[in-house]
Amino acid sequence: MRVHKLTFAALAVAAGLSLTACQSGNDNVGKAQSDPAPKSSASAGSPSKNASDETDTSSDTSSDTSTGSGSGTDASAKTGKCRTADLRITAQDGTVGGDTDGTVVVTLTNRSGHGCTVAGYAGVDLKTSAGSLSAKRTGQETVSAVLKNGESTYFPVSYPLNTSGGSGVRITGLIVTPPDETHPVTLTWPGAPTLPVTDGSGSPVKVGPTGSAGQGN
Structure with a gap:
């Protein structure tokens, strides 16, 4: 055990x-x-x-x-040129008493709805009883201007006053072609009714560049 x-x-x-x-x-x-x-x-x-x-x-x-x-x-973006369709073109007498030459001031007003650029010389022709008479450029320097919608620029058309006492050459209309354009507009002539008869040696009518005249000048 x-x-x-x-x-x-x-x-x-x-x-x-x-x-x-x-x-x-x-x-x-x-x-x-x-x-x-x-x-x-x-x-x-x-x-x-x-x-x-x-x-x-x-x-x-x-x-x-x-x-x-x-x-x-x-x-x-650049502003385009003012075209004839963009402008309202009017003319008024701008002759000042005592001047030997008469002056018509042409107004270009932008109505395009947007800005546009205008520069240089417009084409100017006078319709007369003796035929069309083209204005010569004055040779002044040109400037470029941007016109906002509703803004205007001006240029002068100068011409000799008929002081001869004769009937002279009757002016029936003013044709204006804006700078860099080919489409003209025809306006009523607002200046003196006649030009003196010339010997045909050259046009007595002259045009200044846009921006070289003010309204009423």
């Missing part, structure tokens, strides 16, 4: 040691599975992603800026 008791005691001790060893092994396994420390360090890479997002945003902003700067080029 004693031998059997010792055997049971030895078995009990061996079983205890085996149980302790198993528990120690299980603890090591659990520790290995709950150790994600290296993975937490991997999250440190996320700031580099944020940095690339900021770079993308700045590139988007620069593209918007270039788009905005392009819109400024539309503002540099």
